[in-house]
Amino acid sequence: ISEQTTITQLEQRIKALEAGKTQYPEVTYLSYKDRKRILITGGAGFVGSHLVDRLMLQGHEVIVADNFFTGRKRNIEHWIGHENFELINHDIVNPLFIEVDQIYHLASPASPPHYMWNPVKTIKVNSIGTINMLGLARRVRARLLFASTSEVYGDPEVHPQTETYFGNVNSFGPRACYDESKRVAEAMCYAYAKQERISIRIARIFNTYGPRMHMDDGRVVSNFILQALQNESITIYGSGKQTRSFAYVSDLVDGLIKLMNSNYSSPMNMGNPDEYTIEQFALIIKDLVGSNSTLVFKEAVTDDPKQRRPDITLAKTLLNWQPTVKLNDGLNKTIAYFRNELLVKRHSERNVYFPTEWMHHHSDISSTVKVPSGRCTFSDCKYIHCTRDEEEDYIKSGIISQNIQNQLDRGIGNYSDTPYCKDFLNDSCRRKYCKYRHSKPFHGNDNTQSFEIKNSSTLLRKRKYSNSYCIESTKRSRHHDMFSDLLSSLFTILASTQTVLSDLRNDTLNEKLQKLKEQLNDLKMKNVMLTDENTKLKLQQTTLKDCNANSSLENRTNITMSASLQQQSTVPSTLNLNHLFDSLNSIVHMATSNLSPNSTACNEPSISLLTSQQSVHSLNLLPPTSSAPVTSANNVLKHLADTLQQTSYTLPQMIWQISNAARALSTSTNQTISHHPILNNTHLTSVYPSFHNPTPYEHHQFQMPIPASLSLQSSSYSQKCPTITTIPNVPLPPPPLLPTINLCGKTTSSSSLYDSFCLPPRAPATFTTTTTYRTKDSMSLIDPMGQYQYQCLLPPPSFSTPQPVPPPFISH
Ligand SMILES: O=C(O)[C@H]1O[C@H](OP(=O)(O)OP(=O)(O)OC[C@H]2O[C@@H](n3ccc(=O)[nH]c3=O)[C@H](O)[C@@H]2O)[C@H](O)[C@@H](O)[C@@H]1O
Structure with missing residues (x-):
């Protein structure tokens, strides 16, 4: 009976989807009292989008202001249209007049090549932009968390860096636009708190990595992973003896939310204290990717900090926070993300990261997913994905039979627009959508990684972002x-x-x-x-x-x-x-x-x-x-x-x-x-x-x-x-x-x-x-x-x- 009920529900869901209703991840219901209106500047960026996800799932109303300089709409597109979500294309260098309870002020280019590319803009965003946000916070009496950086310590002479260390910053160099504007922004936060009595939080964020980093980010994690994945030389700037400590983005997001809701208003370090030399780090990535890349040493970057490692005693003591994701785990997720990113050949094949915590949120998702691991072949995989574009190729090459394809219901476009509908992972639902079948044996295709189904989150991604159909090779097909x-x-x-x-x-x-x-x-x-x-x-x-x-x-x-x-x-x-x-x-x-x-x-x-x-x-x-x-x-x-x-x-x-x-x-x-x-x-x-x-x-x-x-x-x-x-x-x-x-x-x-x-x-029911x-x-x-x-x-x-x-x- 329960199976029947599920099938009925799924059929209803499919109807709704076919009628064009967008589906969203289920967010927690918060009463009016508990629900906050939260502005996230730079919410379409790498860290910002992860923060958006977390706060949305918690049931808050989230407003993203982003000028998409380095942020990308697709990082948050899964929320567009949700009643708790609002996206404003806004450059915070201009004032913003809205009503909010909290402001996470994350807007700023963060990768050295990005912030150095337009240093004036970088300074404006961090100075004028921060002034504007502080002004907004003052007007609506909102609390503001400012995303500062480990770079306020410059090329630190104290190791590891505690919050009390004043730093060693060159005010006149290529990094100054970022370091100094972040420092002045911290100063402005202090001034506004003191003078205007607004509530401020300052997170000094150390090197962070994870999915949704930009391909052209230029930072060490994305560079090394992409180089390793493509078997290109891994470029180490300088001797490779400089050190960094890398935190996975979900850990950082945890810390930011804890800090925002704490009562601590002085700067606080947020990072992972595990320290690696850049050379070590290159080898770790090369190893995890299984790459043949060689390490190539290039000229050192000007003012490149020689060592960096946060002292997080303060966060541990006051927030009871510390990173939990191990480097290898975080890197594997990031590598998987970039691997998919490299496979994207068409606009429809968007590779947007599906956060694991969402999987936990929908605990029933992972349990219902039964996706064959490894490469799909005709014999071991029932469901094959392909994009609309690929579909045409496959029809031409005969992998999908035109005949069958003609018999199929084509009205399933909504399907791909509803990535997080857990029901899509249900077998019977999937069957409903498995419209295509092989007309001749198919053994995968190295150039077409859509056919590689690795795990449930990949499946989700394929479904959502490659506008995918699944192809079923069942007995029926033959x-x-x-x-x-x-x-x-x-x-x-x-x-x-x-x-x-x-x-x-x-x-x-x-x-x-x-x-x-x-x-x-x-x-x-x-x-x-x-x-x-x-x-x-x-x-x-x-x-x-x-x-x-x-x-x-x-x-x-x-x-x-x-x-x-x-x-x-x-x-x-x-x-x-x-x-x-x-x-x-x-x-x-x-x-x-x-x-x-x-x-x-x-x-x-x-x-x-x-x-x-x-x-x-x-x-x-x-x-x-x-x-x-x-x-x-x-x-x-x-x-x-x-x-x-x-x-x-x-x-x-x-x-x-x-x-x-x-x-x-x-x-x-x-x-x-x-x-x-x-x-x-x-x-x-x-x-x-x-x-x-x-x-x-x-x-x-x-x-x-x-x-x-x-x-x-x-x-x-x-x-x-x-x-x-x-x-x-x-x-x-x-x-x-x-x-x-x-x-x-x-x-x-x-x-x-x-x-x-x-x-x-009088015949009995069964005989x-x-x-x-x-x-x-x-x-x-x-x-x-x-x-x-x-x-x-x-x-x-x-x-x-x-x-x-x-x-x-x-x-x-
Ligand atoms: O990731 C972060 O969160 C931080 O990244 C940068 O600081 P930085 O440590 O210089 O970032 P990367 O560009 O990733 O450089 C890390 C180290 O790797 C080296 N590197 C980078 C890229 C590369 O291809 N090869 C290479 O050896 C750099 O020279 C540097 O020594 C930003 O400036 C900070 O604002 C930000 O907080």
Whole structure:
């Protein structure tokens, strides 16, 4: 039931998505009292965007002001449109008039190449920009956190750097624009706090790294990773003996929020105290990437600090904060991000980092994701992603079949716009969207990394940012092949029936079978219950003895089948498909049971089709003998299951195919087998009859619902005691919409006709028919345990001329 509920919910979700509603990560609900309006300047940048994510998830209203000098819209695009989120394209060098409770003032270029590229702008942002933000804080009485930098210590002579160290800064050099403007900004914060009594926080941020760093950032982490990933030389400026300490961005964001909500208003160091020389760091990255890059030493950068490591005692003591992400873990995430970044070839393939904490936030996401690891290949991956652009390439190259693609619903664009919908990770939801399939084996493509599915977050990213579809290579996709396989299996089986059939044509045998049937009828009348297999077997043996039926065929032929065949000579046509299956059964069973060794020692191998609701028929498809091509019962079963799953075929259409095949076979072998009901088109056409003669028995008409699914069982034939393989719940196609026809004087939709059965109304919900036999005017059904026996009178065999058969799905 819960599965059903999930499916319903997912379907609703898909509807909503297809209707164009954007989905967002679920944010915590905060009451009016607890919810803050928070401005983040530079919120589209590297650190800012991570802070946006965290505060949004906490349930606050977040306003981002960014001029996109180094920030990028895609860092925060997943929030655009959310009612708690607002993005303002604003350069804080100009005043900003809004109402806020807190300001995280992060706006400023931070990477040396960036801030040196336009030093005047860097100074303006940090001085005038900070003045503006402090002015705003004063006007609305908001608390302001200023993102300062470790660079206020310049090229430090004190190591590690404590907050009390005044620094060693060159006021007249390439770095001065940044160092000095950050220092003046700190001074302004102090002045505003003192004079205007606003609440300020100052974080001196040490080297930070992580996903969403700009490709052209120019800082050591992005440079080294990109160089290593591309097997280019890793450029070390100077001796490589200078040191840095690197904090992962999520740790920093934790610290910033803690500091903002603390009551400490003096500068506080925020960084990871683990210190590495730049050379060491290069080797670590090279190793993690698995790169062949060599280290190349270049000229040192002017005023490059020789050592840097934060003393974070203050943060530890006052905020109970310290970094938790290990360098290797953080670097691996960052490397993965840049690896994807390098793969982006088109605008649609945007590689935006999906924060892990979101995964934790949606704890059910990771658990529902079942993505094959490693490279996708045709055999091991069900779902293949491709972009819209790639889709075209693949259609051209034949990896995606144009035919199939045309049949697909194209209206799934919204799908890609809703990256964080956890439901997309649900299997059934995914299935819904798996629109494409391989038309020929696909073994991945080195240039097309979209096909590389590594882990759940990659999956998410692909789904969101590459506008991806998934391609499913399921059995269904190979239906047509399977169907022809099924047909050839049936050819084989039917071929071996021919001798048996000619025997059966023998009148003597028919007489014997008739006797047999009568005997059984008598037994039934005496209310002999067939309670178990042994009793039944004994019963059969006794009956057979009594009848003096001693041909090997009789010993093996199921009473039911023979009776069913016998019945054919007297009753020309019946109205339901079940009979066709019975007939098919009988052919196959007789063909193979005769040849199958030790068939009495164990249960005879068979394939039974059992509906989920009510039993329809048992289809005993026995494997061919060693002289015939080897097709295991399981294979036949699988083929059959696949065929039945195929939405384009109705069951009668399938039977039509089988009978066509059989007739073709009989023609090619010059053998007449067309007298058999399955090969007789009148039986097929009886699926679509038009009955005009109301019968006195019409109140006995019991209409079996079209089964929603089939349970298939097969037993292995190669062993003495068979093993049972079960393939549960093979979905069946919905009944086709056919013209209304007249059944037994009643107008009824023809779809229900497929499974209409002459049964008494007291028929139990579930029963299995193995024995069906008929007299001229009645039909009896007995379930295998002998618990239920039904008899009903058949309509007189004076049917109107059968209607033409609807055209089959496939014409030969
Ligand atoms: O990442 C940060 O958070 C800090 O980065 C920079 O400070 P810096 O340490 O000079 O940053 P990088 O450019 O990453 O340089 C680190 C060291 O690696 C060296 N480096 C950098 C890049 C490169 O390709 N090769 C190389 O050897 C640099 O010369 C320097 O010694 C900024 O100036 C700070 O504002 C910021 O707080």
